[in-house]
Amino acid sequence: MKTRIPTLVTAALTLALAAAFVAALSGTAQAQQAASAAPKPALTVKRVVAQPSTWPLRLSGTGSIAAWQEVVIGAEIGGQRLAALHVDVGDRVKKGQLLARLSPGTLEADLAASRAALQEAEASAREAHQTAERVKTLQGSDALSPQSIDQALAADAAAQARVAAARARVQADQLRLSYTQIAAPDDGVISARIATPGALVQPGQELFRLQRGGRLEWRAEVPGAELAPLKAGQLVRVQPSGAPPVEGRIRRIAPQVDAQTRNGLVYVDLPAGEALRAGLFARGDFVLGESPALTLPQSAVLLRDGFSYVFRIDGSKVRQQKVQVGRREADRVELRSGLAAGAAVVESGVGFLADGDTVRVAP
Known part of the structure; x- marks a missing residue:
């Protein structure tokens, strides 16, 4: 009889410890579920709307600067x-x-x-x-x-x-x-x-090269399919490598397109300037006119997986919206499709957002 009493006490203690351990595990699981169910902290974002405006219509080209003659x-x-x-x-x-x-x-x-x-x-x-x-x-x-x-x-x-x-x-x-x-x-x-003092010259031997009139021109390569809207006298904004941008005018357009590159040459007269040198590479834009554009700051557009997205503000949530972008001017980008004028989107920090995130819109 005396032997059974300690055994019963030991069993009771074991059961009590097991019950306490199970209760502790249950409490930990409930705490984890509560933590996972709690909402993520809301990010503070700024609101911007897509604005319609009028932008220059341009055609880009590349080429080298050379002497006119x-x-x-x-x-x-x-x-x-x-x-x-x-x-x-x-x-x-x-x-x-x-x-x-x-x-x-x-x-x-x-x-x-x-x-x-x-x-x-x-x-x-x-x-x-x-x-x-x-x-x-x-x-x-x-x-x-x-x-x-x-x-x-x-x-x-x-x-x-x-x-x-x-x-x-x-x-x-x-x-x-x-x-x-x-x-x-x-x-x-x-x-x-090329001449050297004291050298014995021969008939026709080259001694000097002269840039006639000191005039330079930009010989731009433009895809042949895009040459049609270009006309003599049109304004061109040229950006030479390592030199300030300059404005020129189309002098003439080559009558044929290269059979290998499918590009045509456009000859652009450039103003005289100490910074310009024959042989410099340059990029330029041919100004063709103006056209309407729906624009946003470039910081509002997210490039992900080869596509462009914006985040529309829907109450306290953001919705990811795929858009198609076009021209760029300074810090703004043109939206060709995917968004209507006046639509509110997140202005910056879009790389930290995901579709459906809760946000707080700053005043």
Whole structure:
């Protein structure tokens, strides 16, 4: 009897401990369920509405800046040494300005010899002409035979021809000597200098390159299917790499499209500027007019999985709405579809929201 009493006490204690443990587990589960059922804290958001406005209608293009016309200046005679250079790369020159001088060599001596030969021919021609004039007075008399008269007249004509030939040689030697003075064919900027002082030049050898008039142009590549609305004289906003943006005008449009790229060239005149350089890459927009646009701040649009979304405010909830975006201007973006004008959406912080979240709209 004494042995059974401790056993019963032990069993009772065990049951009491088990009941307490089960109660504790039940309380923990109920607390977890209550915590999961509690609503998430509401985020504070700002409200913005989609606004209709008028935006410029633009067509984009890319390309390089190049000289309007680049003139290759070379030597017109050969076998002469380059005696002096008077300009360098970047210099602005005027039409007719001396750029370089070749050594005249024997050209001056050749010209002097040609002039002397001309003087000799002119003296002989004067004598032959005087003889012919005297002979003409004796025509019809028996003083001279007809053969002698004809010979005198022929000698006069031959002397005049020798004078003309000598005069042509003088002009040719003068022209060759003038070629030693290499002058600018037009106003412009020296864009390259290949000449080296003391070098022996050859006919046609390139010495300089000249940007004619200092004018630059943007040669933009535009898809051929989008060339139709472009016209000469239209305004273009060009953004060169590493330089401030400039405004230009379409000068002409290429009559054909490249068969490989399917792009056409558009030539845009650019204003003169120290920051612009031939060879720079540039992007630009052709201003085609204006069109209505429904806009929102770019911060209100969320890019997710390759699509654009906004979060419409529906009371204290937000609803995710898929939209299609278009043009961008400064910090605003155009909505082409998916939202009506005046619809209220979350202005910023959309990356932290999900469809159906509870929010608090800031005043």
